[in-house]
Amino acid sequence: MQLGQMPHITFSKLAKKYGNVYQIRLGSSDIVVLNGESAIRSALLQHSTEFAGRPNFVSFQYVSGGTSMTFASYSKQWKMHRKIAQSTIRAFSSANSRTKKSFEKHIVAEAVDLVETFLKSQHFNPSHELTVAAANIICALCFGKRYGHDDLEFRTLLGNVNRFSETVGAGSLVDVMPWLQTFPNPIRSIFQSFKDLNNDFFSFVKGKVVEHRLSYDPEVIRDMSDAFIGVMDHADEETGLTEAHTEGTVSDLIGAGLDTVSTALNWMLLLLVKYPSIQSKLQEQIDKVVGRDRLPSIEDRCNLAYLDAFIYETMRFTSFVPVTIPHSTTSDVTIEGLHIPKDTVVFINQWSVNHDPQKWSDPHIFNPSRFLDENGALDKDLTSSVMIFSIGRRRCIGDQIAKVEVFLISAILIHQLTFESDPSQDLTLNCSYGLTLKPFDYKISAKPRGSIVN
Template sequence: LVGNAMQLGQMPHITFTKLAKKYGNVYQIRLGCSDIVVLNGDRAIREALIQHSTEFAGRPNFVSFQMISGGRSLTFTSYSKQWKVHRKIAQSSLRAFSSANSQTKKAFEQHITAEAMELVQVFLRHSADGRYFDPAHEFTVAAANVMCALCFGRRYGHEDLEFRTMLKKLDKFGETVGAGSLVDVMPWLQSFPNPVRSVYENFKNLNEEFFAYVKDKVVQHRESFNPDVTRDMSDAIINVIEHRQDSGLTKEFVEATVTDLIGAGQDTISTIMQWILLLLVKYPDMQAKLQELIDKVVGQDRLPSTEDRSSLAYLDAFIYETMRFTS
């Protein structure tokens, strides 16, 4: 019924490493009803992911994955011809937005600037009188608002009821996704009342509610859509999927792609900002060097802009290295 699940403990990666010393770098275990192949060591992992990339490119056929983004998630759908088409269209949509008119890009940059200033004010309030605080929630709020600006062309006030409702859904997704994984490998947990089944049902309802929220926003965009004006990523995706004859995807993939962008984007952005803050605190010399560079290029009489990026190579390198180091 549970296979090797009880052996894994609180830190499965440590357990996997210990098992490799006994069974070798490639071995199989059973989690619930699923057989799992575990790879250890860079040689085995490189061989699988590079030399046999296509064979290892798929996702498990888990029931919980079908609940995310209406069952059409680019992130959680397995590798297939349709998946490759979906990825290509998502990339085309990003290019379409990046080549949008200067007014659209300037508006998006203004949203980011406003959110950054709001974040600074929140940090100042929380740290008044030398108090300590955990910035994780504040980073999540800022990242989610930036993704709303990217996908819907607007950012929310932090006390906005609609925005706070969306944030609660994003928070609960992280809390309940683990239950989805348990039910995927142990489907019998759905057969009788238990805490995992309850959380799993919450996970299911949460995804349906969040997808409905995004769908409503996309419907509003369809009603006011103008093919000559790309206001945000929703417009770009609608244009590529619904207004190009060779897209190969139905219009339902618009909502799925937008949902993926918001979910994955806010998590990635908030996580990397936490790491950046941690590394700046850990390496004050690097922090001072970055501040000196920004003061030299931007000065203290205005805010940074995208036009400054070409003159901030060290800052660019720091961000990229943080992403590499923490991934």
């Protein structure tokens, strides 16, 4: 109960009193919480193997039918699984690959769709449309096709993803208080929904991967499902990988890619409206680099430092993944002079890194320019200090894909539209806590900036 509605803020306050490494009791579990850049980097980079475990939580066993790489415990098989998944994603999205071009085309198509949808409404809440766009992009990446907005199967998938964020808290409570499963109570029924949603989501993914296997041609890699089938279905026996790991990896990619991208874009639109002078400055730079007779492309990125700075500042300021998925220690380890035994559950408070006053001047102020040097170029040292996709062995494997999506969609939206607030409501930056921090519902309007470029 002491953690309140925003545990990451409570963790940071406790760090001021007890230091950056301390232990709390949650239910029946003793949990170590790590705060601040030096403690977290020391743990996840210098002691990456010791902190690479996952707790044996009840809820983790229901994600992706138990074959999720994200939630699996650290082992020789997990290392092999991750290595193969990483190299496959890298090959798929490498600079000269045909698949990279088709991925970018999918992103542009969704961004143009968003522009047209936003212009149809006078005042709207962009949240649902952004989720649809992010889901369509990740489905195109994994399954080679996008879905119509009224496709029943697709709408069910989106409904499940939204409800998953709502029920995940029940999974967390059952993890630290397992006895909640054994007698009738509200948490037990919400946890049952959590299990059902995971089953439905995994069945959807499994069905799509099975369809891909039936038409798989090693000479023609159509999408990520084909790429994973090519390496995991045919992996050597000693890797321990099976067809189920292909489905688990595709599930991981969709689950992670959908929520983070749509949440990032949701915050960005809110911040554009909250700070119109920043929006004008972004439009000015994009017009100067891109002009008005074509759409921004990924090749423009190296000349759009202020847009990249805006994206990094959105990630830092909102810290919309405030606490990572829990880690556990694989062996005894010492951090900042404190001994942590093997199999200890560890919470990583990313929010504390992004709001550390020793690292960031006025961390509570939204200021994209903090990421630019005196020549207006992006400060790579500072951008690498923003923690949203975690670091070390458990770093999100889709982070580069997510950054391309967020860059291209936001560039096209800012190039094509001007966003304004609904005068009937006060814009607040308050948010709800879940798997990600989401802004409360808000309404904005969009005006075209000249004719729409297709």
